Amino acid sequence: MTDQAAFSAATLAIDLAAETDRIVAGLRGQLRGMRKRGLVLGLSGGIDSSVCVALAVKAVGPKNVFCLFMPENDSDPESLRLGRLVAETFGVDAVVEDIGPSLQAMGCYERRDGFIRQLVPEYGPGWASKIVIANSVATEGYNISYLVVQDPAGVQQKLRMPPAVYLGIVAATNMKQRTRKQLEYYHADRLNFAVLGTPNRLEYDQGFFVKNGDGAADVKPIAHLYKTQVYALAAHLGVPAEICRRPPTTDTYSLAQTQEEFYFSLPYDRMDLCLYGLNHGLSAAETGAAAGLTPVEVERVWTDIAAKRSATRYLHLGPQLVAEVPELKG
Numbered sequence: 001m002t003d004q005a006a007f008s009a010a011t012l013a014i015d016l017a018a019e020t021d022r023i024v025a026g027l028r029g030q031l032r033g034m035r036k037r038g039l040v041l042g043l044s045g046g047i048d049s050s051v052c053v054a055l056a057v058k059a060v061g062p063k064n065v066f067c068l069f070m071p072e073n074d075s076d077p078e079s080l081r082l083g084r085l086v087a088e089t090f091g092v093d094a095v096v097e098d099i100g101p102s103l104q105a106m107g108c109y110e111r112r113d114g115f116i117r118q119l120v121p122e123y124g125p126g127w128a129s130k131i132v133i134a135n136s137v138a139t140e141g142y143n144i145s146y147l148v149v150q151d152p153a154g155v156q157q158k159l160r161m162p163p164a165v166y167l168g169i170v171a172a173t174n175m176k177q178r179t180r181k182q183l184e185y186y187h188a189d190r191l192n193f194a195v196l197g198t199p200n201r202l203e204y205d206q207g208f209f210v211k212n213g214d215g216a217a218d219v220k221p222i223a224h225l226y227k228t229q230v231y232a233l234a235a236h237l238g239v240p241a242e243i244c245r246r247p248p249t250t251d252t253y254s255l256a257q258t259q260e261e262f263y264f265s266l267p268y269d270r271m272d273l274c275l276y277g278l279n280h281g282l283s284a285a286e287t288g289a290a291a292g293l294t295p296v297e298v299e300r301v302w303t304d305i306a307a308k309r310s311a312t313r314y315l316h317l318g319p320q321l322v323a324e325v326p327e328l329k330g
Contacts, residue, residue: 007282007290012228012272016236019229020058023221027059030219031194038064038193039219040184043094044251045082047243048198048222051230054237055221056196057090066187067094070180072103074254085240099179108175115168119147119159126152130253131161131169132261137297143304150255173252177213185216194218200227202271206305207312208263215315226272265301266291274301 031037039056043049056065069083080096087094103109116123123129127149134144145166150156161169181195188195197217199209204223209215222230227248234244248259248268264271270291277287277298284295284302291298 007273007277007286009228009269009273009290011290012226012276014225014229014232016233019225019233020055020236023055024059027055027219027221031060034194034218036188036192036194036218038066038191039196040066040068040188040191040193041196041198042070042180042184042214043067043083043086045079045086045243045246046248046251047227047230047234047239047246048200048203049083050086050239050243051222051234051237052196052198053086053090053092054234054239057092058237062091062093064193065090065092066191066193067092068180068183068187069094069096070099070183071096072098072100072176073109074252076249076251076256079251082240082243082246086243089238089240097183099176099183102179103175106175106179108172112169112172115165115172116147116149118165119161120149120157122151123149128254130255130257130262131166132158132257133263137265137293137300137304143307148255174210174213176252177210177215181213181216188218196221197223199223200230201225202227202264202268202275205275206264206308207315208259209315211315226276227268228272265304271301274298275305278302278305 027039031039038060041049041052041056043053053065053067067083067087069080071077071080084094113123116129120127129147129149132146132148134146145161147159147161147165147169148156149159184195187193195216195218197214197220199214199220200222201224203209204220222233225233231244250257250259250262260267260271266274270293273291274287274293276282277284277290284298287293288295288298293301
């Protein structure tokens with residue numbers, strides 16, 4: 001591509017009707033191959049799960065789609081409200097499975113808080129926290145993770161974490177995604193449905209999921225779509241405008257947290273352009289002109305993309321065998 005102006009956000013535009021038909025046909029064929037008659041998914045009130053509900057309904061009808069709302073102690077109540085709005089919009093059955101008591105019983109919160117108290121001994125009831133990164137665009141290619149805590153008076157601190165504290169907090173927090181997936185598979189088994197996973201291309205490519213948690217699924221119908229395309233598909237499919245306007249969040253920590261605070265170098269629309277530019281062999285100058293970045297900043301984003309691909313490659317792997325079992329290969 002020689003004309004820099006030729007690459008822009010418009011490059012990611014797709015034929016929304018044709019793409020809907022393609023995904024719906026794909027889902028129907030996959031379900032036939034698995035001998036399943038419907039789809040189960042967790043509904044968070046976010047854009048990805050909302051689009052997936054709409055696609056599932058088009059594929060198998062509302063009677064064959066079952067949704068779960070799975071709040072826990074740190075969840076934003078707005079997520080449950082918006083999830084219910086989506087279920088009502090598309091006419092699907094849904095139930096609330098509050099996973100807070102299960103997580104409490106497994107020690108999720110106490111394990112997490114124990115690691116936090118290694119840095120903030122007074123951390124306890126009335127406090128809140130999240131993990132954030134100093135992103136690689138601003139820090140010349142280095143992602144540095146920080147713990148942010150807020151005391152009951154609303155005063156915040158931002159602290160560097162040693163690796164053991166970071167890993168401990170993340171390990172405890174990952175119990176949330178794995179508990180949710182356990183419930184999805186319970187309902188899928190009792191209904192003879194398949195579990196639908198909701199990652200978009202940016203999340204799938206960059207390993208923004210928990211192995212055997214939100215990364216576990218039987219089908220992932222939007223993993224090939226850039227998040228910008230998911231938003232466009234949402235409007236086409238009739239996802240409520242309130243959800244289409246909602247910024248992406250993790251809804252995982254007790255302090256509000258955007259996805260770029262926790263993981264990505266940039267907001268999703270600029271990340272999409274950088275990822276597309278890298279995937280299609282465009283120059284840093286072409287990509288930067290589209291994304292509003294300097295070529296140096298684009299190179300830093302591309303370095304971060306490559307590093308995340310390498311670090312999270314194992315998330316995409318199934319169990320590794322010492323030797324193949326030829327009778328089951330393929």
